[in-house]
Amino acid sequence: xxxxxxxxxxxxxxxxxxxxxxxxIATARQASGEIGQVLAARNGILGVLRETLVDTAGLSVxxxxxxxxxxxxxxxxxxxxxxxxxxxxxxxxxxFAVLAAHDVGYFLYNGGNGSMETCRQIQAAxxxxxxxxxxxxxxxxxxNDIVLTDCxxxxxxxxxxxxxxIREVGLDLDAMTTGSGRAFVLEVMGRNxxxxxxxxxxxxxxxxxxxxxxxxxxxxxxxxxxLEKVTAVVERxxxxxxxxxxxxxxxxxxxxxxxxxxxxxxxxxxxxxxxIAERIHACLGxxxxxxxxxxxxxxxxxxxxxxxxxxxxxxxxxxxxxxxxGGSGVVGIERLSDxxxxxxxxxxxxxxxxxxxxQLPPEFITPDGFGVTDAFRxxxxxxxxxxxxxxxxxxxxxxxxxxxxxxxxRLPPYVP
Amino acid sequence: xxxxxxxxxxxxxxxxxxxxxxxxIATARQASGEIGQVLAARNGILGVLRETLVDTAGLSVxxxxxxxxxxxxxxxxxxxxxxxxxxxxxxxxxxFAVLAAHDVGYFLYNGGNGSMETCRQIQAAxxxxxxxxxxxxxxxxxxNDIVLTDCxxxxxxxxxxxxxxIREVGLDLDAMTTGSGRAFVLEVMGRNxxxxxxxxxxxxxxxxxxxxxxxxxxxxxxxxxxLEKVTAVVERxxxxxxxxxxxxxxxxxxxxxxxxxxxxxxxxxxxxxxxIAERIHACLGxxxxxxxxxxxxxxxxxxxxxxxxxxxxxxxxxxxxxxxxGGSGVVGIERLSDxxxxxxxxxxxxxxxxxxxxQLPPEFITPDGFGVTDAFRxxxxxxxxxxxxxxxxxxxxxxxxxxxxxxxxRLPPYVP
Numbered sequence: 001x002x003x004x005x006x007x008x009x010x011x012x013x014x015x016x017x018x019x020x021x022x023x024x025i026a027t028a029r030q031a032s033g034e035i036g037q038v039l040a041a042r043n044g045i046l047g048v049l050r051e052t053l054v055d056t057a058g059l060s061v062x063x064x065x066x067x068x069x070x071x072x073x074x075x076x077x078x079x080x081x082x083x084x085x086x087x088x089x090x091x092x093x094x095x096f097a098v099l100a101a102h103d104v105g106y107f108l109y110n111g112g113n114g115s116m117e118t119c120r121q122i123q124a125a126x127x128x129x130x131x132x133x134x135x136x137x138x139x140x141x142x143x144n145d146i147v148l149t150d151c152x153x154x155x156x157x158x159x160x161x162x163x164x165x166i167r168e169v170g171l172d173l174d175a176m177t178t179g180s181g182r183a184f185v186l187e188v189m190g191r192n193x194x195x196x197x198x199x200x201x202x203x204x205x206x207x208x209x210x211x212x213x214x215x216x217x218x219x220x221x222x223x224x225x226x227l228e229k230v231t232a233v234v235e236r237x238x239x240x241x242x243x244x245x246x247x248x249x250x251x252x253x254x255x256x257x258x259x260x261x262x263x264x265x266x267x268x269x270x271x272x273x274x275x276i277a278e279r280i281h282a283c284l285g286x287x288x289x290x291x292x293x294x295x296x297x298x299x300x301x302x303x304x305x306x307x308x309x310x311x312x313x314x315x316x317x318x319x320x321x322x323x324x325x326g327g328s329g330v331v332g333i334e335r336l337s338d339x340x341x342x343x344x345x346x347x348x349x350x351x352x353x354x355x356x357x358x359q360l361p362p363e364f365i366t367p368d369g370f371g372v373t374d375a376f377r378x379x380x381x382x383x384x385x386x387x388x389x390x391x392x393x394x395x396x397x398x399x400x401x402x403x404x405x406x407x408x409x410r411l412p413p414y415v416p
Numbered sequence: 417x418x419x420x421x422x423x424x425x426x427x428x429x430x431x432x433x434x435x436x437x438x439x440x441i442a443t444a445r446q447a448s449g450e451i452g453q454v455l456a457a458r459n460g461i462l463g464v465l466r467e468t469l470v471d472t473a474g475l476s477v478x479x480x481x482x483x484x485x486x487x488x489x490x491x492x493x494x495x496x497x498x499x500x501x502x503x504x505x506x507x508x509x510x511x512f513a514v515l516a517a518h519d520v521g522y523f524l525y526n527g528g529n530g531s532m533e534t535c536r537q538i539q540a541a542x543x544x545x546x547x548x549x550x551x552x553x554x555x556x557x558x559x560n561d562i563v564l565t566d567c568x569x570x571x572x573x574x575x576x577x578x579x580x581x582i583r584e585v586g587l588d589l590d591a592m593t594t595g596s597g598r599a600f601v602l603e604v605m606g607r608n609x610x611x612x613x614x615x616x617x618x619x620x621x622x623x624x625x626x627x628x629x630x631x632x633x634x635x636x637x638x639x640x641x642x643l644e645k646v647t648a649v650v651e652r653x654x655x656x657x658x659x660x661x662x663x664x665x666x667x668x669x670x671x672x673x674x675x676x677x678x679x680x681x682x683x684x685x686x687x688x689x690x691x692i693a694e695r696i697h698a699c700l701g702x703x704x705x706x707x708x709x710x711x712x713x714x715x716x717x718x719x720x721x722x723x724x725x726x727x728x729x730x731x732x733x734x735x736x737x738x739x740x741x742g743g744s745g746v747v748g749i750e751r752l753s754d755x756x757x758x759x760x761x762x763x764x765x766x767x768x769x770x771x772x773x774x775q776l777p778p779e780f781i782t783p784d785g786f787g788v789t790d791a792f793r794x795x796x797x798x799x800x801x802x803x804x805x806x807x808x809x810x811x812x813x814x815x816x817x818x819x820x821x822x823x824x825x826r827l828p829p830y831v832p
Contacts, residue, residue: 013591015584072587079592164812168431168715171488171815175429176495184711203812291710295600299584302719305811384811395721395800396580396619399587 002036003105003132005320006053009140010044010080010111010118013073014154015161015301016312017140018400020110021075022068023316024138025056034324039102039407044078045109045118049091050414051098054404066400068313069390071301074402077111082118085125092125094414099133101410106134106323110316112141112152113355116330120350123328134323137330137350138315142298144195147356148348149332151383153315154298156308159199160384161300162188162293166241167203169291170210173239181234183242183280184210185290187273189297190245192217193359196297197245199380201372210241215276217247218360219369221256227283229370234286242280244273302397306386307341318345330354341382418452419521419548421736422469425556426460426496426527426534429489430570431577431717432728433556434816436526437491438484439732440554441472450740455518455823460494461525461534465507466830467514470820482816484729485806487717490818493527498534501541508541510830515549517826522550522739526732528557528568529771532746536766539744550739553746553766554731558714560611563772564764565748569731570714572724572799575615577716578604578709579800582659583619585707586626589655597650599658599696600626601706603689605713606661608633609775612713613661615796617788626657631692633663634776635785637672643699645786650702658696660689718813722802723757734761745769757798 007024009017021040028038038056041047054075059067067074085092099107109119119137126133139146144155166186173184188196194216201214212233215221233240248256257271277290315331322331329347336342364376390397423440425433437456444454454472457463470491475483483490501508515523525535535553542549555562560571582602589600604612610632617630628649631637649656664672673687693706731747738747745763752758780792806813 009591013588070587071584072589073591074587075591077591160811164718165712165716167812167815168487168717169711171486171490171817172429172711172715173488174817175425175489175491175493186712202810205817209817289710290708291712292706292708293712294705294707295585295588296581296602296707296709299588300581301584302580381810386811387805387808389803389805392803394618394797395576395802396583399583401587401590401621401625 002034004037004039004103005035005106005108006039006041006048006099006102006104007108008041008044008047008110009073009075009077010109010115011077011141012298013071013077014140014142014298015071015157015304016153016309017110018070018072018074019068019309019312020138020140020153020316022064023313024108024320025059026064027317027320031320031324035106036103039104040075043076044080045082046078046080047076048098049094051409051411053102053407055407056404058404063400066391066398067402068309069301070399071299074400081114082121085121095122096125096129096131097411099131105132108136108138108319108323110138110140112143113146113357116350117354119330120354123350134326134328136319136323136328137353138319139331142189142196143193145193145357145359147353147358150335150343151333153308153312155195156305156311156383157300157303158196158297159380160305161297161303162196162200163203163384164303165293166200166211166243170203170241173210173241181284181286182239183230183234183286183288184239185242185244185273185277185280185288187244187246187290187292190217191247192357194218194245195360197243198360198364198372198376199384200243202377202380202384208237211243212240213242213370214372215242215244215248215370216360216365217245217249218365220251220253221248222251223279226370227280230280231284242276244276246272248272301390301399304388305384306388307383309388311343315345322347338378338382341385418450420453420455420519421451421522421524422455422457422464422515422518422520423524424457424460424463424526425489425491425493426525426531427493427557428714429493430556430558430714431487431573431720432569432725433526434486434488434490435484435725435728436554436556436569436732438480439729440524440736441475442480443733443736447736447740451522452519455520456491459492460496461498462494462496463492464514465510467825467827469518469823471823472820474820479816482807482814483818484725485717486815487715490816497530498537501537511538512541512545512547513827515547521548524552524554524735524739526554526556528559529562529773532766533770535746536770539766550742550744552735552739552744553769554735555747558605558612559609561609561773561775563769563774566751566759567749567799569724569728571611572721572727573716573719574612574713575796576721576800577713577719578612578616579619580719581709582616582627582657586619586657589626589657597700597702598655599646599650599702599704600655601658601660601689601693601704603660603662603706603708606633607663608773610634610661611776613659614776614780614788614792615800616659618793618796618800624653627659628656629658629786630788631658631660631664631786632776632781633661633665634781636669637664637666639695642786643696646696647700658692660692662688664688717806717815720804721800722804723799725804727759731761738763754794754798757801
């Protein structure tokens with residue numbers, strides 16, 4: 001007897017989350033003896049509640065290949081947490097009514113730490129209601145902050161994009177080092193964990209190459225020590241390239257950009273890079289440029305890492321296989337060796353993963369706090385390895401813009 | 417009798433200026449009957465004055481291939497204008513002393529509008545002094561604002577990078593359009609001319625795709641009309657992606673970012689994107705993200721346009737040939753047809769090119785001022801066509817970091 005599989009995407013999207021979707025769909029299609037329809041919800045768990053579902057049977061084999069090479073979340077994502085089951089049983093009644101109406105026996109949720117809590121809640125509610133459901137979390141985040149996995153799909157490609165960018169900017173800076181000192185600041189994502197900022201270090205082939213300094217959220221910002229470092233680099237090389245994680249904190253533990261940002265009424269966290277750029281200019285008088293990668297870094301599929309796309313596809317595939325095998329939990333990646341980089345998938349319990357956050361460990365940060373260690377480089381290098389160019393047409397990546405019709409609703413509209 | 421050739425780079429560097437250098441060097445090597453040494457000055461005309469020259473004979477054939485695929489200015493660039501000859505004859509005495517000391521008979525200067533004025537000054541001074549010298553300008557600028565050429569090497573690659581980026585961000589935005597309205601602002605280069613901002617329009621396959629609005633320096637910013645447009649897009653699609661040229665001006669003709677920027681004591685022109693982001697948030701209440709590409713856009717060699725690298729190499733080659741043929745002036749590119757894109761090089765006089773600036777013509781801008789016409793797209797599309805990936809190693813572009821020793825000085829140090 002077959003049952004249907006429901007897949008959904010959650011949280012900030014990445015350059016390769018659709019590769020996970022492709023892995024799920026392709027693997028589920030191969031299991032036609034156990035899985036009937038392969039459905040996807042629009043906009044994550046919200047789409048389940050709203051019963052806005054699509055049937056991925058509408059995707060041809062060539063669509064699937066393009067989906068694998070398309071950034072963003074093709075099925076739509078959301079930032080929405082379920083209420084605790086005991087506080088809002090009606091929400092769960094609706095959720096399970098939708099699952100039952102479409103005979104969903106497998107629910108695969110592709111997201112980060114918060115989404116794994118959603119998975120945990122749904123599996124627990126299904127068990128409590130004796131609704132037969134296997135829930136499996138498919139990891140995804142550019143922030144690389146999920147615990148109990150070697151890395152998170154999405155991170156490697158964003159890291160490759162950022163390291164490439166700072167290497168290119170470094171050559172630009174090198175060309176212009178006449179006259180007074182110059183500095184360049186690149187702000188990258190990372191509220192509490194500095195994995196992306198740290199990955200930029202891979203761009204530097206030696207001490208003279210960019211980036212020269214990295215500011216991590218794991219290290220409280222020491223302005224005096226920082227300015228001294230910048231001065232030393234500029235005196236030696238004429239310019240200094242600095243990578244700043246958006247979430248760096250001052251000595252008081254406050255996010256550096258916060259005050260500035262609140263005055264502007266902004267919602268975006270960013271701003272740390274600009275604060276740093278202004279401090280350098282004000283204190284040292286250098287000419288300063290700054291760049292803010294923002295969404296560009298998490299959607300740069302054009303320079304995706306081959307390791308990353310393979311792992312993104314692989315965790316989607318593993319999630320289907322685990323669910324079919326009766327498993328429930330979060331797919332992880334286990335590193336078997338650095339060189340060659342070998343890995344396999346694992347399954348972690350929701351309790352061990354949900355809502356936790358992995359920061360850079362101390363052994364990955366240099367004693368002065370402004371750089372990363374060789375141990376970090378060894379860990380990170382394989383994750384950006386290999387190129388996986390998307391197809392191009394007329395000079396631009398030929399991405400898939402998915403237009404699947406909604407499956408007819410079987411229930412009355414959702415009233416939260 | 418052979419004479420030596422001197423090449424130098426000037427102004428803001430690009431992803432492909434080194435391809436022009438490779439074109440110059442490879443072509444000059446083939447003319448060993450007429451050209452002796454192929455020298456390059458460090459940091460442009462400053463390097464000539466300072467007699468900091470390198471001999472490109474130190475570059476192997478494989479170095480040259482890597483140079484062609486390396487962004488930044490491998491020989492160093494400068495922002496330095498010569499004084500008028502009548503005001504500072506000593507400066508020209510020094511300049512020609514260096515040229516004579518190294519028997520330079522050909523001077524090729526790779527730069528933008530200002531650099532072509534430098535070329536004009538040097539050719540005029542050489543003629544006045546009866547110093548036998550052929551000066552040829554090799555065009556280069558991401559801003560695409562040199563007159564009498566179909567386009568400028570450097571532009572196509574920056575355009576390809578930006579159009580790719582906004583297409584990718586558009587997919588990211590599409591995935592997240594639940595809840596209240598959202599906007600995304602990308603600030604790109606362009607002080608007086610909006611070519612790069614306009615090129616982002618190539619990313620949109622239809623009216624629903626990003627970018628939805630483009631703010632050009634050629635059109636005075638009308639805030640009320642703009643906010644109305646943004647509202648209409650968000651009501652239709654849930655989000656709106658906007659590209660802003662750094663140099664947009666308000667109704668009073670003042671650069672929009674200026675006041676804000678002056679308060680901060682900044683030197684970088686940027687800030688227009690942030691001003692726009694803040695206005696959208698303040699007036700419409702949308703969640704707004706903004707990105708600032710800054711140097712990333714002019715050094716993104718990893719996604720260079722094949723047309724652009726071919727033209728960059730081609731103008732370098734043409735400059736050598738024109739100089740050998742006794743020509744003097746600025747190399748231009750003439751379009752012979754759109755499809756297939758066919759072009760050839762021309763030679764323009766310095767007087768016709770130097771210090772002029774080409775803006776977007778009215779027929780390339782839509783009547784409402786917030787977009788570009790099909791005529792623009794026809795013009796721009798071939799310039800971003802084709803991929804020319806650099807070599808990769810360990811997951812990152814394997815760029816050349818040039819380390820050539822200085823040619824021993826034959827003159828006393830320069831005292832300005």
